[in-house]
Amino acid sequence: MIFEEHPAIGKPDHCAGLLSTSGIQELGLKLPKDVIQNHVSGARIFSPSGKSILIERGKREAFVVDRIAFDRWLADKAHHTGVQIKTSSQVTKIVNNETEWIAHIKQKESKEKISSRRVVNAEGVRCYISRSIGFYSVPRKSKMPAYQFELKNVDAHEDLVEMYYDNRVAPGFFCWLIPLGERRARVGLAARDYSKIRLKSAISHHPILKKRLRNATVERGFGGIVLVGKPIKKTIGSNFVVVGDAAGIVKATTGGGVILGGKVARLAGKHIAQSLEADSGGQTHLEKFEKIWRKSLMNDLRLMYLVQKLIGSLSNKGLDSLIGDAADLGLVSTVKKEGDMDRQGRVIAKLLGNPKTFLAGLKAIRYLRIPL
Ligand SMILES: Cc1cc2nc3c(=O)[nH]c(=O)nc-3n(C[C@H](O)[C@H](O)[C@H](O)COP(=O)(O)OP(=O)(O)OC[C@H]3O[C@@H](n4cnc5c(N)ncnc54)[C@H](O)[C@@H]3O)c2cc1C
Numbered sequence: 521m522i523f524e525e526h527p528a529i530g531k532p533d534h535c536a537g538l539l540s541t542s543g544i545q546e547l548g549l550k551l552p553k554d555v556i557q558n559h560v561s562g563a564r565i566f567s568p569s570g571k572s573i574l575i576e577r578g579k580r581e582a583f584v585v586d587r588i589a590f591d592r593w594l595a596d597k598a599h600h601t602g603v604q605i606k607t608s609s610q611v612t613k614i615v616n617n618e619t620e621w622i623a624h625i626k627q628k629e630s631k632e633k634i635s636s637r638r639v640v641n642a643e644g645v646r647c648y649i650s651r652s653i654g655f656y657s658v659p660r661k662s663k664m665p666a667y668q669f670e671l672k673n674v675d676a677h678e679d680l681v682e683m684y685y686d687n688r689v690a691p692g693f694f695c696w697l698i699p700l701g702e703r704r705a706r707v708g709l710a711a712r713d714y715s716k717i718r719l720k721s722a723i724s725h726h727p728i729l730k731k732r733l734r735n736a737t738v739e740r741g742f743g744g745i746v747l748v749g750k751p752i753k754k755t756i757g758s759n760f761v762v763v764g765d766a767a768g769i770v771k772a773t774t775g776g777g778v779i780l781g782g783k784v785a786r787l788a789g790k791h792i793a794q795s796l797e798a799d800s801g802g803q804t805h806l807e808k809f810e811k812i813w814r815k816s817l818m819n820d821l822r823l824m825y826l827v828q829k830l831i832g833s834l835s836n837k838g839l840d841s842l843i844g845d846a847a848d849l850g851l852v853s854t855v856k857k858e859g860d861m862d863r864q865g866r867v868i869a870k871l872l873g874n875p876k877t878f879l880a881g882l883k884a885i886r887y888l889r890i891p892l
Pocket of ligand 1: 523524525526530534535536537538539609610611612642643644645646649666667668708743744745746763764765766770775776777778779781
C-alpha cells in the first residue's frame with residue numbers, strides 16, 4: 521500500500537525530466553509516447569568565459585520526459601500489479617511495535633492507523649519521517665534550492681542539453697537548458713541560495729542564454745531541492761527501508777536520482793518480498809539488500825560526490841581552465857568513449873588515471889575558491 525499526501529500522483533512536479541536511455545532500459549521500462557517529450561544525443565558544457573565542449577554520442581543518449589505523466593504511468597503499472605495507492609493521505613507518524621509498524625495516516629476528513637510488517641520510506645528530500653524516528657537523514661548542506669521555467673519560442677538545439685557553469689550565475693552548481701522539442705525548453709538553475717532570482721537574472725544577462733531566450737515566453741515556473749551529497753550511512757532499520765532522495769541516492773554531479781534511486785528501490789522491493797516470505801530472520805534479507813546495493817553503486821556515488829565538490833569549489837578561472845583544457849587533453853574523447861550518464865565513477869577513475877587529464881585537474885585546482 522502506498523500513501524501519497526497530494527491529491528494527484530506526480531503533482532506538484534520539480535524534476536527536469538532527463539533520464540538516460542540505458543537507465544530506462546536497465547530498469548526494464550518501455551516508456552509510452554505520451555511520457556516522452558524529446559530525445560537528446562548529448563550535452564554542450566559552457567565555461568564562464570563562453571568556452572565550450574560538446575559531448576555527443578551520435579545516438580539517442582537520453583529521454584526528456586514529462587515527469588508528471590511518468591509518475592502517473594508508473595503508479596498505473598503498480599496499481600495493475602495489485603498495489604493500492606491512497607492519495608490525499610499523509611503519513612504523519614510511524615511507530616515501531618517490536619513485530620510491526622503502525623503508520624498514522626491523515627486524510628482529508630479522517631485519520632486512520634495501518635499496521636504493517638515492513639515500511640519503505642520514499643518521502644523524498646524532506647526526510648521528516650526518517651528524522652521523526654531518529655533515523656539517518658540527508659543533511660541540510662547536501663540540499664540546494666533549484667528553480668525552473670518552461671518556455672516557448674526558444675532558439676536552441678533541439679537535441680542537445682546545455683549546461684552553464686559560472687559562479688556569478690549559479691555558485692556551487694550550474695544552470696541548464698533542456699530542449700523539449702517544438703522550440704520549447706526547460707531552463708533551470710540550482711545554487712547555494714536565491715535560485716529563482718538567480719535564474720531570472722541569468723535569463724536576462726547570461727550572454728548565451730540571453731540569445732537563446734530572446735524571443736521566448738514563460739509558460740510556467742516551479743521549484744525544488746537538488747541533492748548534491750552522499751547517501752545516508754544506513755538505509756535499513758528494523759523492518760524499515762529508506763529509498764530514493766530520502767536515502768540520498770542521487771548523482772551528486774547533476775542531482776539526478778530517478779534511475780539510480782529506481783534501481784535501488786527495485787532491489788529493495790525484491791529483498792523485502794523475500795524477507796516477508798522467510799519464516800524467520802527476515803532482517804537478514806534487508807541486510808543483504810544494503811550490502812548488494814552499496815557494493816554495486818557506492819564507488820560511483822562517492823566519485824561523483826568528490827567531483828561535484830571539486831567543481832563546486834572552483835573559481836571562474838578554475839572552471840575556464842578545466843573546460844578549456846578538456847578537449848585538448850583527451851577528456852572529451854574519454855567521456856565519449858567510456859561515459860555512462862548514470863554511473864560516472866568509471867569514467868572519473870579513468871580520467872584520474874590518465875596523467876594528462878590529471879594534470880588538467882591539478883591546473884584547475886590552483887583556482888579553488890573555497891577549501892574542499
Ligand atoms: C529542479 C530539479 C531537477 C531535477 N532533474 C532531474 C533529472 O533531470 N533527472 C533525474 O533523474 N532526476 C532529477 N531530479 C531529481 C529527482 O527529481 C529525484 O531524484 C526523484 O524525484 C526522487 O524520487 P523520490 O521518489 O525519492 O522522491 P520524490 O519524487 O520527491 O517523491 C516523494 C513523494 O513522497 C510524497 N510524500 C512525502 N512525504 C510524505 C508523507 N509524509 N506522506 C505521504 N506522502 C509523502 C511526496 O508528496 C512525493 O510525491 C531533479 C530534482 C530537482 C529538484
